[in-house]
Amino acid sequence: MKGKYILFKESLKENVVFNKKEYLLTLTVCILGGILFGMILSPFRSLTIGSFNGNGWGTSPDEDSDDDCSLEQEK
Numbered sequence: 001m002k003g004k005y006i007l008f009k010e011s012l013k014e015n016v017v018f019n020k021k022e023y024l025l026t027l028t029v030c031i032l033g034g035i036l037f038g039m040i041l042s043p044f045r046s047l048t049i050g051s052f053n054g055n056g057w058g059t060s061p062d063e064d065s066d067d068d069c070s071l072e073q074e075k
Contacts, residue, residue, distance in 0.1 A: 018026070
């Protein structure tokens with residue numbers, strides 16, 4: 001295994017030239033691939049906005065919502 005590592009290490013001594021477009025595309029692919037890889041491996045969970053602690057502006061489930069929120073005018 002050390003022999004393969006030494007051969008790999010010696011092959012890295014060559015200079016490689018990237019132009020700006022290749023560098024930008026490589027960076028973009030790496031970032032998007034990392035995001036996709038993270039989304040695939042992350043556990044699925046549902047998104048909840050709000051804490052549901054009862055401090056809301058709506059009526060509670062015990063009350064009649066028809067009386068409080070009616071848009072009809074009384075005759």
